[in-house]
Amino acid sequence: MPGSQNGGPRPRLAKVETIHGLARAGDLAGVQRKLRENPALLNDKNPVMCQTPLHVAAGYNNTEIVKFLLNWQGTETVDLEAKNMYGETPLHMAVKNSSCESTNLLLERGAHIEAKANNGMTPLHLAVWHALQAGDYSTVSVLLSYNADCFAKDDEGKMPLNHIPGGAGSEKLLKLLSRHMEEQRKRKALMSCCEGKAMAEFEEAISQIVGLQELKMQLRRWARGMLFDEKRRAMGLGIASRRAPHMAFLGNPGTGKTMVARILGKLLHMVGILPTDKVIEVQRTDLVGEFVGHTGPKTRRKIQDAEGGILFVDEAYRLIPMQKSDDKDYGLEALEEIMSVMDSGKIVVIFAGYCEPMKRVITSNDGFCRRVTKFFYFDDFSTTELAEILHMKMKNPSESSLLYGFKLHPSCSIEVTGELIGRETTEERRKQMNGGLVDTLLINARENLDLRLDFNCNDADTMITITLEDLEEGLRQISRQRQLQ
Numbered sequence: 001m002p003g004s005q006n007g008g009p010r011p012r013l014a015k016v017e018t019i020h021g022l023a024r025a026g027d028l029a030g031v032q033r034k035l036r037e038n039p040a041l042l043n044d045k046n047p048v049m050c051q052t053p054l055h056v057a058a059g060y061n062n063t064e065i066v067k068f069l070l071n072w073q074g075t076e077t078v079d080l081e082a083k084n085m086y087g088e089t090p091l092h093m094a095v096k097n098s099s100c101e102s103t104n105l106l107l108e109r110g111a112h113i114e115a116k117a118n119n120g121m122t123p124l125h126l127a128v129w130h131a132l133q134a135g136d137y138s139t140v141s142v143l144l145s146y147n148a149d150c151f152a153k154d155d156e157g158k159m160p161l162n163h164i165p166g167g168a169g170s171e172k173l174l175k176l177l178s179r180h181m182e183e184q185r186k187r188k189a190l191m192s193c194c195e196g197k198a199m200a201e202f203e204e205a206i207s208q209i210v211g212l213q214e215l216k217m218q219l220r221r222w223a224r225g226m227l228f229d230e231k232r233r234a235m236g237l238g239i240a241s242r243r244a245p246h247m248a249f250l251g252n253p254g255t256g257k258t259m260v261a262r263i264l265g266k267l268l269h270m271v272g273i274l275p276t277d278k279v280i281e282v283q284r285t286d287l288v289g290e291f292v293g294h295t296g297p298k299t300r301r302k303i304q305d306a307e308g309g310i311l312f313v314d315e316a317y318r319l320i321p322m323q324k325s326d327d328k329d330y331g332l333e334a335l336e337e338i339m340s341v342m343d344s345g346k347i348v349v350i351f352a353g354y355c356e357p358m359k360r361v362i363t364s365n366d367g368f369c370r371r372v373t374k375f376f377y378f379d380d381f382s383t384t385e386l387a388e389i390l391h392m393k394m395k396n397p398s399e400s401s402l403l404y405g406f407k408l409h410p411s412c413s414i415e416v417t418g419e420l421i422g423r424e425t426t427e428e429r430r431k432q433m434n435g436g437l438v439d440t441l442l443i444n445a446r447e448n449l450d451l452r453l454d455f456n457c458n459d460a461d462t463m464i465t466i467t468l469e470d471l472e473e474g475l476r477q478i479s480r481q482r483q484l485q
């Protein structure tokens with residue numbers, strides 16, 4: 001009887017197709033079918049070699065399957081760093097088989113370019129070794145374009161260059177690696193120097209800010225984050241570019257909002273977040289026109305001036321009318337023009353003003369809180385902080401300042417000056433003036449110095465030294481001036 005066990009032909013067993021076999025054969029439809037039937041096969045490892053479908057597809061340069069696996073939309077994502085029995089990732093498999101297209105795809109997706117196999121070899125080690133066998137240097141070039149570390153050492157202490165033997169046929173590869181090693185050596189030396197210099201400049205700039213600990217901490221996060229991002233890129237890691245958020249500075253007059261914005265512009269430029277350090281300061285009159293059609297172009301010109309830097313909108317609440325029924329006010333149009341460019345990444349906007357009136361701005365536009373993500377509160381300065389500001393202004397006055405060339409008497413310590421300010425001013429007055437009190441005080445103190453000096457005085461030190469007596473009289477003048485207002 002045909003097909004019986006008594007000698008007839010045996011029935012042919014159906015061929016079992018594995019997802020790994022389909023990936024090797026380049027059967028995209030078959031791989032897709034297998035994954036639809038069983039999504040758990042995405043990172044399944046085959047017997048003996050312990051390779052995933054991505055290992056196999058990358059090794060055989062079946063790029064359509066590599067793309068499909070990388071873009072798989074299931075609950076599980078493909079494991080870029082899965083290791084086979086030799087500790088090799090899919091990127092190792094791609095480079096050692098000269099699968100240039102698959103190498104590019106894996107690197108674009110963020111595969112770790114410095115992953116090490118069990119023997120300590122990175123993808124560049126393997127790419128060099130196999131390039132010598134195949135005479136094809138394309139995967140080496142791709143890895144170097146992603147800044148693969150030419151100085152990485154395997155378990156034998158060998159760098160990729162050390163795997164190139166002398167003799168004919170290897171000169172081109174030797175020259176290619178040597179050139180990149182020199183570039184990386186220079187880059188590392190420059191980065192080390194620049195990091196130290198950048199952080200020193202950063203700390204010098206941030207030291208000019210009195211108080212505002214929350215803001216200082218945020219600035220340090222940005223600075224350190226940007227410097228570490230540069231290191232990550234130097235290591236060949238594909239990372240997203242960071243962008244400074246738009247901000248609101250809330251506080252009373254004289255609390256340093258404008259000064260901090262200027263320092264912020266320099267810092268964000270210094271660490272690479274902004275291409276320029278310019279800060280364009282505007283108020284309502286700089287943005288709002290008097291007639292229909294004037295406000296839009298006027299505001300756009302200021303936005304264009306600030307491109308690549310910071311647009312600092314002082315007293316931003318003045319853009320929103322007190323009465324919602326005021327349909328002749330064009331401030332809202334100016335605000336909408338600014339909001340329309342805030343998602344472009346070309347500009348950082350800082351809105352500044354008193355806390356309470358700024359609520360009008362925050363509630364006037366539905367997209368405000370989505371775009372403005374950092375709110376910094378500028379508290380009123382304490383008497384000690386005002387004394388610190390006074391000392392800073394006397395320490396490094398600009399050449400255009402009336403205080404240039406003058407100094408404080410040693411008796412005018414921060415502690416003593418702070419006590420004097422607390423004694424000669426009221427809390428309400430300090431709240432109204434804040435840092436403005438220091439500027440007025442120092443001008444008054446210098447005038448008092450001139451008033452008490454004798455024309456026969458020839459002592460140079462006395463001629464330029466502001467004393468505690470001068471500061472005290474300067475504060476009393478402020479109190480008298482305020483009483484008249």
